[in-house]
Every structure is written in C-alpha cells, then in structure tokens.
Amino acid sequence: MPRFNIAERLIDPRSPDRRPRRAAYALPTLFTAGNLLLGFLAIMESFRGAMDFALNIPEATRHFELAAIYIGISVFVDGLDGRIARMTNTVSEFGRELDSLADVISFGIAPGVLAFTWGVQFVDWTILPDPNMSVQLQRGTYFVTFLYLLCGASRLARFNISVNPVPKNPGRPDRKYFVGLPIPAAAGMVAAVVYALDSQPIRIWYAAVLWMALIGLLAFLMVCTWRYRSFKDFNLLSPRSFKSVITLGSFIYLLTNFSQPVLLALATVYVASGILVRLAGVLGRKSSPAAQKPEPQVG
Numbered sequence: 001m002p003r004f005n006i007a008e009r010l011i012d013p014r015s016p017d018r019r020p021r022r023a024a025y026a027l028p029t030l031f032t033a034g035n036l037l038l039g040f041l042a043i044m045e046s047f048r049g050a051m052d053f054a055l056n057i058p059e060a061t062r063h064f065e066l067a068a069i070y071i072g073i074s075v076f077v078d079g080l081d082g083r084i085a086r087m088t089n090t091v092s093e094f095g096r097e098l099d100s101l102a103d104v105i106s107f108g109i110a111p112g113v114l115a116f117t118w119g120v121q122f123v124d125w126t127i128l129p130d131p132n133m134s135v136q137l138q139r140g141t142y143f144v145t146f147l148y149l150l151c152g153a154s155r156l157a158r159f160n161i162s163v164n165p166v167p168k169n170p171g172r173p174d175r176k177y178f179v180g181l182p183i184p185a186a187a188g189m190v191a192a193v194v195y196a197l198d199s200q201p202i203r204i205w206y207a208a209v210l211w212m213a214l215i216g217l218l219a220f221l222m223v224c225t226w227r228y229r230s231f232k233d234f235n236l237l238s239p240r241s242f243k244s245v246i247t248l249g250s251f252i253y254l255l256t257n258f259s260q261p262v263l264l265a266l267a268t269v270y271v272a273s274g275i276l277v278r279l280a281g282v283l284g285r286k287s288s289p290a291a292q293k294p295e296p297q298v299g
Helices: 022-052 061-087 093-120 131-161 183-196 206-225 244-258 257-286
Strands: 177-179 228-229
Touching: 022 061, 022 206, 061 183, 061 257, 093 131, 093 183, 093 206, 131 183, 131 206, 183 206, 183 257, 206 257, 228 257, 244 257
Parallel strands: none
Antiparallel strands: 177 228
C-alpha cells in the first residue's frame, strides 16, 4: 500500500518547479492565527477575572481558569503550525515571522498578564512589618513579570536569526534540541500552575514571592544555552507500534480524568529536564578523571 504523502497531494501541477498550491500556504497560517486568537482571549479572560474578583462577583476565578486553558491549547496549536508547514512543504519567511509575533502575544504577554493578575494583584502587602519592604516587593513583581516578557521576546529574536544553534551541553547527534527553554513551554508552566491550583488567586505575600521566583526562573531558562528536547524528529505520519498505542491511550485517559496533576507534572518535568541535564553534565565533568588537572611533576 503506497504511503500517503500530503506534500505530493498539494503540488501545483502547473508549476515547473513543483511548488505547492497557493492555497496550501494558508493552512499553517490558519493555525498561527488560531494561536494568536487564543492568546488574545487569554489576556481578555485575565482582565475579566481580575475585575470580577475585585468586585467579589461569583465564579470570578473561572476567568483565570479559562485564561490558563486558552494558553494551554495555544501551546498545542503552536506545535502544529510548524509541523504542518514542514509536512506540506509550505515553509516561508512570512509564516516564520508571523509565528514569532503570535508567540510574543500568546506565550509572552498572555502568561505575563495572567501571572500578575492571578499571582500578585490580590496580595495584601500591608501586613508586612516594614512598609519599605512592602513597596520594594511590589515593584519587584512588576520587574519580574516584565523580565519574563523581555526574555521571551529576546529568545524568539535569537531563534529567528540562529542557524543550526548548538546548546552549551550538546546531546545525542541523532536527536534535535532547543537552545534554552522554548517560550511555549514556559507559558505552559505558568498555565499549568494556575490550572492545578483551581485558579484561586494568591493572597499570601510569601506565596507571591515564590511565584515570582518561578517566573524569574522561567525567564532565565528561556535565554540560557542549556539543551531541551525539541521532539521535532517525531513523525506524526510514521507507523505506530503496539506499545506506543497503549502509551497514547493511557495518556489520553489520565489527561481526561486527572488533567490538573497530569498537566502540571508534564510541564514541571520538561522545565526541570534542562536543569537536571545541565547539573548532571557539570557534576560528571568534575568527577571525571580526565577533567582533573594533573599534578605538577617535581624533579
């Protein structure tokens, strides 16, 4: 049975160089537009949640939950547009730039707004004994959320101009890696935490400080040069083994029935993977005999 090839089906028969039909270029663009729409909706829901919660309107936290869900769906949609462009051979400079601009909105501004409105805005800073400390902490929250956006935008700019970037700790040559934490994964971590905690805004000041520490860590990981698996070598059209079908079915069941802990665990494991791999590499070099400097010979 011949293998289905979507790129061949989209070839324009009138094109001498076998270019895809013009309508084929709209397919990945539609997914990018959907990504942008979800980011816009997440921002709007964060604003509505903040206003309703301040007015003690019932079900106000539902807006924060929707914002987190929209960001999570946007992460999934963003992973499809690039794959579809490569599968259909419709990769273009316009699509790449549009995707980056959409990512700034959906994975930079939207998570930043959600992180601030949900995790900082309703904290009672007046209970701190030192008023000056209260003011400094409030100013710090603005800076950290802006830093997240700045690092995310910088990462996207670096990704656009990089050609075959190599992480500081290269991995296996047969696998593909990101240099630093991809911005969709950082946004997914923010959304997963909000969703797992039932979207109840943070009210305690030290919990807000820990939340801002996580946001700052995500900002650093986005601009670092540590490696993260990209999974771009995963082919959606390749045949699936019996074990992979069981694994996929189990994952769908767990995601359907235990979505909060499962999504939080997935986001945490991926974010932590780059840190653990980097630490393992550093400790491995220090403990390796080849890495130890030879003692000077006397005589």
